[in-house]
Amino acid sequence: RQRAKTAEPPPLPGAWPLVGHLPLFFGDGYKLWNRINNMVDQVCDVGGIAKINLGPVTAYIITDPDDCNTIATTCMEKDPVYEFTKPWFGESLIASRYEVWKNDYKLLTPAFSQIILNTFMDVFNSESRKLVKELEKHAGKGPFDLFTYLRHNALNILCLTALGVGFTDSNLASDYLHAVKSTFDTLVERVLKIWWHSPYTFAWSKLKKEQDGYLKILHKMSDAVLQKRKSEMFGNTCVKKTITTGTKFKPFVDILLELSVENGAFNDEQIRAQVDLMLVAGQESTPNALLFTMALLGSHPDVQERVFSEIQEVLGEDRDVEKMDLSRLQYLEAVVKESLRLFPIAPLIGRKLERDVKLKNYTLSPSQHCILLIYGLHKHPIWGPDRHEFKPERWLEPSKVPFNLVYGPFGLGRRQCIGKTYAMMSMKTTLAYVIRSYRIKADYTKMRLKYVVTLNPDNAEYYISIEKRT
Numbered sequence: 486r487q488r489a490k491t492a493e494p495p496p497l498p499g500a501w502p503l504v505g506h507l508p509l510f511f512g513d514g515y516k517l518w519n520r521i522n523n524m525v526d527q528v529c530d531v532g533g534i535a536k537i538n539l540g541p542v543t544a545y546i547i548t549d550p551d552d553c554n555t556i557a558t559t560c561m562e563k564d565p566v567y568e569f570t571k572p573w574f575g576e577s578l579i580a581s582r583y584e585v586w587k588n589d590y591k592l593l594t595p596a597f598s599q600i601i602l603n604t605f606m607d608v609f610n611s612e613s614r615k616l617v618k619e620l621e622k623h624a625g626k627g628p629f630d631l632f633t634y635l636r637h638n639a640l641n642i643l644c645l646t647a648l649g650v651g652f653t654d655s656n657l658a659s660d661y662l663h664a665v666k667s668t669f670d671t672l673v674e675r676v677l678k679i680w681w682h683s684p685y686t687f688a689w690s691k692l693k694k695e696q697d698g699y700l701k702i703l704h705k706m707s708d709a710v711l712q713k714r715k716s717e718m719f720g721n722t723c724v725k726k727t728i729t730t731g732t733k734f735k736p737f738v739d740i741l742l743e744l745s746v747e748n749g750a751f752n753d754e755q756i757r758a759q760v761d762l763m764l765v766a767g768q769e770s771t772p773n774a775l776l777f778t779m780a781l782l783g784s785h786p787d788v789q790e791r792v793f794s795e796i797q798e799v800l801g802e803d804r805d806v807e808k809m810d811l812s813r814l815q816y817l818e819a820v821v822k823e824s825l826r827l828f829p830i831a832p833l834i835g836r837k838l839e840r841d842v843k844l845k846n847y848t849l850s851p852s853q854h855c856i857l858l859i860y861g862l863h864k865h866p867i868w869g870p871d872r873h874e875f876k877p878e879r880w881l882e883p884s885k886v887p888f889n890l891v892y893g894p895f896g897l898g899r900r901q902c903i904g905k906t907y908a909m910m911s912m913k914t915t916l917a918y919v920i921r922s923y924r925i926k927a928d929y930t931k932m933r934l935k936y937v938v939t940l941n942p943d944n945a946e947y948y949i950s951i952e953k954r955t
């Protein structure tokens with residue numbers, strides 16, 4: 486019997502007396518990912534929406550496509566746990582209030598326009614070439630930690646396109662990546678330990694001290710680059726690169742600095758916050774997505790060979806990838822989309838409900854926490870009986886499935902990823918280079934996954950290897 490429309494959604498099974506579902510979320514990133522997996526089935530079984538209680542805190546969890554989209558399009562404020570990122574990213578896009586976000590998003594959108602992104606092709610090409618060269622020593626030598634290479638490569642691409650400079654010192658890059666990872670760990674710990682949600686209790690915690698230490702390293706690095714860029718720009722010594730189209734290559738930070746001079750849009754702190762977010766949002770997503778895609782390709786040789794044929798047909802042997810090529814690499818695009826469906830880097834996103842929200846079967850009361858389980862959407866029965874399988878072909882006839890409703894690797898609604906096109910261009914270029922040079926061998930079922938704000942693969946030392954193509 487259908488529940489009355491005003492009833493509360495059912496509780497997720499497994500609650501304990503007093504503390505509710507809190508014990509379910511104890512443990513490390515691996516355990517958390519298992520929980521998220523279980524929740525997908527449990528929430529689907531109770532009709533696509535459930536309530537959880539974390540001690541005194543109540544949250545809704547949703548996998549129903551219509552309800553997820555209703556929330557994403559009508560509730561624009563982020564879940565208050567996003568506030569925890571503010572010591573790092575300040576008032577940048579990710580956590581800002583909708584009124585602030587609207588204005589900033591409008592100002593920042595031109596920095597991600599297709600015209601600007603096209604000028605990044607030189608960077609995508611040269612860094613992909615470098616990656617292929619670096620991987621050479623592992624060809625034919627068995628499994629190795631490909632993820633570390635992908636992370637360094639992504640960091641360099643992001644630094645060059647966001648800041649206009651790369652990391653020349655690999656030790657410094659490793660320090661930066663370590664500080665990013667450790668800061669993420671502190672964020673997850675704070676989210677899970679609800680007694681540290683209050684800024685007052687958190688202020689006294691050892692965790693905050695630890696977090697402050699990492700943030701000092703991260704802010705010091707971005708501050709140094711920002712100040713250098715600023716003096717270059719306003720000292721008129723900035724070398725602006727003009728590529729063949731005649732459009733100027735302009736790193737993201739230059740656009741922000743221009744906006745700050747032209748209309749006082751951002752001060753130094755705000756620029757640093759947006760740049761920090763850009764670096765981390767890209768850094769915590771594209772290498773993961775590339776590794777998942779490569780692991781899937783290595784586990785599906787037939788798909789990999791089809792991608793290779795397409796790359797040869799479009800690019801031939803060894804020329805640079807041009808922007809027009811990217812739209813012709815359609816099967817490769819299908820592969821990336823399918824990989825992001827099976828392994829969404831942001832498997833859940835959060836919104837705050839500021840007023841009653843009417844869904845299909847329930848009217849939700851205002852709540853601080855509403856979790857849209859993107860991973861649940863991607864595993865929804867609407868995808869068909871083969872929904873757990875890697876089938877890039879399903880993307881070649883998009884009219885057959887209502888993908889928009891059940892697909893959200895870059896988020897849902899207006900507050901989606903601003904770097905979506907950037908990410909697709911950069912990932913497709915990297916994949917084109919790697920696959921035309923190497924045959925990947927992998928067993929993706931051996932990957933151990935963990936949830937640390939984003940979905941992360943374990944290091945790849947035991948499940949992925951490459952062989953040089955002859």
Ligand code: HEM
Nearest residue numbers: 578579766767770771774830831834894895896902904908
């Ligand atoms: C595979 C690659 C990527 C994936 C899967 C991805 C996914 C996402 C998702 C799901 C969100 C929304 C988060 C939320 O609502 O909680 C988001 C936001 C964001 N992403 Fe990405 N992202 C990717 C790459 C990038 C890149 C390369 C950049 C920058 C160059 C970037 C910059 C951002 C920014 C700035 C936001 C905040 C946008 C806002 O709240 O308005 N992302 N991303």
